[in-house]
Amino acid sequence: MKAPANRSVFLARASFRRRRLRDAARMLPILALVLVLMPLLQTGHPEARSSGVLIYLFVLWVLLIAAAAALVRPILPTRDETGSEPEDTA
Amino acid sequence: MGKRVLLIEDEPNIIEAISFILSRDGWTVHTHSEGDTALAKLKAQTPDIVILDVMLPGRSGYDILQDLRQTDGLRDLPVMMLTARGQTKDRELAERLGVSHFMTKPFANADILSAVRALADGTGVGDTVIGRAAPGRGAVNGA
């Protein structure tokens, strides 16, 4: 039989981690928006080429997809946490 | 000789008792036991005094008294009422209707005799006031 204290510490750790990852998931679209608007800084610049922006945007796109894919599993509610998920402040 | 009393009452034993008491004192007692024909009998006989029961078959003593007081020739006839329902409101009703004397059953034989005498002398008219006995006492203060 495990000591209850150990278990609760372990759980708190896991749920703490999940909550921080959810914060990250919330930040992702904001970061994406900023990065997508970045090329505008260069618009009209004589050196700015469409091909460069094209490569930048597609690389960004792939990274976003990868980040979103990496975040999905850890942030989904676990079995014991179904139903209500308080908007955490912890 | 003797003055005439008309006793209107339906209980045979009471009729017999009152008749005995009054006739022994020299009165002529006529009796009648029907409420509805009592007034006609009164007109025909014109007694000196009437003793009237309240609960009579056919017509109540109050109704008879009321009619009697509105009949010429009977207006001033002394009327003594007898009732077994000795409540204050019965007495009050009788006085309003113009009763000369009111008496509750059962009564003392001496009381009924003196009351009839007083009524016959004409002195007993005021007795109704004095005779306002508490219900159920049955005593008449007048002698």
Place this chain on the structure above:
Amino acid sequence: MIVSFNTLVAVALTYVAFLFAVAFAAERRAARGNEAWLRSSAIYTLSLSVYCTAWTFYGAVGYAARSGLEYLTIYLGPTIVMVGWWWGLRKLVRIGRSQRITSIADLVSSRYGKSTGLGVIVTLMAVVGTTPYIALQLQSVTLSFSVFASGAGGGWGEADLWSAGLWVAVGLALFTILFGTRNLDANERHHGVVMAIAVEAVVKLAALLAVGIFVVWGLAGGIGPVLAQIDASPIARWEQSGGRWAGLIFLSGAALLCLPRMFQVLVVENADERHLGTASWAFPLYLMLMSLFVVPIAVMGLSLLPEGSNPDLFVLTLPLSQGKDGLAMLSFLGGLSSATSMVIVATIALATMVSNHIVLPVWLSSRSEGAIVSGDVRGVVLLSRRLSIVGVLALGYTYFRLSGGGALAAIGLISFAGVAQILPAMIGGIYWRGANRWGAAAGLITGFVVWGWTLFLPSFGEGGVLSARLLAEGPFGIGWLRPYALFGIEGLDPVVHSVMWSILLNTCAFFTGSVVGFPTPLERLQGAQIVNVFEHSDGPRTWSRQAAGAEDLLIMAQRIIGPIEAQAIFQTEARRQGKQGFLPDVSPEFVDFLERELAGSVGAATAHAMIGQMIEGATVSVEDLIAVADEAAQIMEYSNRLEAKSREQERTARALRDANDKLTQLSIQKDAFLSQISHELRTPMTSIRAFSEILRDGGDLKGEELTRYAGIIHAEAVRLTRLLDDLLDLSVLENGNVTLNRQQGSLEELLDRSVAAAGAAGALTVRRNRGREQAILDTDLDRLAQVFINLIANARKYCTAPNPELRIEVRRIGDRDVVDFIDNGDGIAAESRDVIFEKFSRLADHGTAGGAGLGLAICREIMGRLGGAIAYQPGQGGAAFRVTLPGRAALAAQ
């Protein structure tokens, strides 16, 4: 050109037949309960691809050829929304599932107190915004046909285009009706349609990738050369307008949420919230792959194809020009897939909205109350959906015929801007509890009008709907109302101009309306429910007092969601409540659950109205409002309590008045009773006193007089004693604490005894039929005899006939024995018959010294105690009393 036009038609028809087969197989599988794989996250993600219509498939290349990288905004916007799913879409999907939302109009209507009006507004906006889009799909399919037709030698005239468009529309209507209106409940979802769309998603992606790979590696010779080509092309320079770039990213992100077809696949068809997690990265991946080769194709098309070629058709014409007919064919199928999947889903979504928010409310209000129970709602819903599908496609086709058909991208953006007007009401609704229906309606209408004025109407071209002069100078020369320069701000791109003003004014109106207006209780309840959807795992408690019977609800539910499903729901609920059969208790929870189930078929507002008709006087209860918990709710509760209190006081006062009346009544009765007793006691007392005084006073009394008077005193004393006995007897009987002494004996003996005791011998002739008196009685014989004696004695005392006679007749009536006592006197007058059984009701007799009028009252009490009865029998020739003997059951029970 080797591909003949007929081959193309054959291939197209084969492909369509294949799609029918796929949809049919999926429906079959789902019907067999084998739907797990149909509901995978992969299928869900692929179904989201209805975002990529023919506008993407053909138009993106054309867009890139004209405006460079700007086409990417259309896909970057949704990408941002998708990766931000944890914030927005997750909530939307949860709301959709918990409230059983059927469409975006339903969401708005549901959020704002199940408002029918808002549902209508959103539906109309969606129809207006989507019709050009559907026309666009018809146009692209017919254009692609015409490419092959002209390639095969036969140039197409306008008539050919139109008839092709008509056939496409008819085919799509058929498919949509077949697979889109198969079942009513959105919860069962459209398996066939979703499956077909997933297949089409694969086909169009594969087709575009194939063309792209061919172009990059087959034509350009690799990635490096393609980049060089791009640098050498007319779109080489990065000269993007910032306003358009940001504005279009916003617009496309908003469109992903607001487009009716996207709402359908994202929210309504969602089977599992986890699928959304997968789609959050997989759908952006799909969009990225769709966009990947757009620029290379555009650049190569611009360099290889002759000047003036339509860049919207490069995807098709580039392989054709290189002799790659098979690739061109694949490309054609990809375009066809894009167009058809969009039209099918958009049509289903619009038809659901039109049917639920316009047709059904009208139908419902045209019906008298109770029609929902008798009428076939299910049939009406299905029919209205099918008609709506035909109607929507007919509208699209009409628009296609009327409009000249500008560049694909332009039409798509106009459509996007139109549906984006729903965004403030929707986002405000799910995040802000203060939002109310006035704000929503004001915002929607304002945005819609501004959009119509600045973008939609001008899109018909100069002289189309708005004249050129009006466009240049504004209506009536009012310069600040010019469609392209509202408030005098000129020089903006028309789309950015329109989106900026419409969304800005929309949001302002929405906010102002919400701040100024006051929501209904139901609205606040729904607001709390929706905004806090993650905290409420249970449904709202909306229906408080249930007058509706479970059976009525079942009948209605059967009409709407079908008998089997409805019965299953009711049976499950009944079992959950621990009951047998199909009829559970109508608890508030159950009614709410049922309403949401029905909402899945006919929309929240309609379901609410239907349930509302079933449940009398049902409103939001005080408890519900406490759940919303704010001061107004508490005030309402307080006033309800006050009302309840004053009602209670009134009740108490009335009870007191009643009690007082009763006491007064009792007091009067008591007085009368006492007066009666007094009379009955005093009368014998009078005789006793008078004669005892006579005897006491002595005098000259004769011997016979002495005896006689003593006899009178004795008789009156006996009378008095009897009276007191009777009174005591009656009191005991009336109070009920009488002990019955049960004995067995024959009726005959009992009557013998009674006749003797009553002193009838000599005074009265008694006639009996002894043969009938053989019944054996089992009761209190003494008490029964008391009754008989009383009756016989009465006859002896009061019978006025010269030769008094009493008949005692025994007979059997039903299963009871009755004994009738009938004398030959005058009987009792009709008016007196009611009172003879009352106390002291001795009728005016002739002074016969008798009872005090208690005899019959005592008889009645005794017979009641014994379980029998006594009554006067009129019409027997004299006084007649009927004694009903106690029944055997009553006897046994004694």
